[in-house]
Amino acid sequence: MPPRGVVRRRxxxxxxxxxxxxxxxxxxxxxxxxDGWWGGRRMATKLPRLFFRYFAGTSFAVEEDGExxxxxxxxxxxxxxxxxxxxxxxxxxxxxxxxxxxxxxxFFDEVGRRxxxxxxxITSPVNTGSIRFHTSMGFEVLRGEDAEGGTSxxxxxxxxxxxxxxxxxEVP
Numbered sequence: 001m002p003p004r005g006v007v008r009r010r011x012x013x014x015x016x017x018x019x020x021x022x023x024x025x026x027x028x029x030x031x032x033x034x035d036g037w038w039g040g041r042r043m044a045t046k047l048p049r050l051f052f053r054y055f056a057g058t059s060f061a062v063e064e065d066g067e068x069x070x071x072x073x074x075x076x077x078x079x080x081x082x083x084x085x086x087x088x089x090x091x092x093x094x095x096x097x098x099x100x101x102x103x104x105x106x107f108f109d110e111v112g113r114r115x116x117x118x119x120x121x122i123t124s125p126v127n128t129g130s131i132r133f134h135t136s137m138g139f140e141v142l143r144g145e146d147a148e149g150g151t152s153x154x155x156x157x158x159x160x161x162x163x164x165x166x167x168x169x170e171v172p
Contacts, residue, residue, distance in 0.1 A: 016065060017099075018064075020060065021056050022072075022073065026061055034047065034089055037089055055073060055074065057110075058083070060103055070088075070089060070099040070103060071088070074111070080116070081115055082119075083119045083171070117170060119169050120166065122167065123164065124165070125163055131151055138169050139168065142166040142167065144163070148163060
């Protein structure tokens with residue numbers, strides 16, 4: 001892992017892919033596209049500007065030729081040895097190329113340097129792709145009080161009447 005602040009670059013099919021810290025200026029471009037990335041589901045409301053301003057040090061963007069194609073919003077929690085991934089988005093035509101995995105690995109490196117030992121994340125039980133992705137990354141599904149589609153869920157997790165799948169993983 002390069003020292004903090006150094007840009008990681010990789011050539012993919014002669015295209016420059018760069019991972020950098022998310023910035024407050026990324027808020028507008030992200031919320032403009034994220035609902036479309038989710039097939040019209042209302043997701044932009046889950047990404048208030050405060051995440052882009054106050055958690056930029058633990059949040060990352062992937063650019064391809066200067067265009068944002070993926071991002072991860074994460075933070076260090078309380079207790080301080082636990083981190084949380086709030087949101088990950090990859091443009092649909094860039095999925096299954098390893099960008100989500102690279103974002104998570106970058107996040108694991110960053111929060112590991114900050115002393116975190118575990119990372120948590122959640123997803124909707126209808127997002128079977130997210131469930132498969134997280135389990136392939138070594139996340140464990142935490143046992144909830146109910147099940148949907150064969151997956152353990154936590155009913156009314158955020159007080160909104162919706163169930164969530166809750167994941168935990170040790171920092172590598």
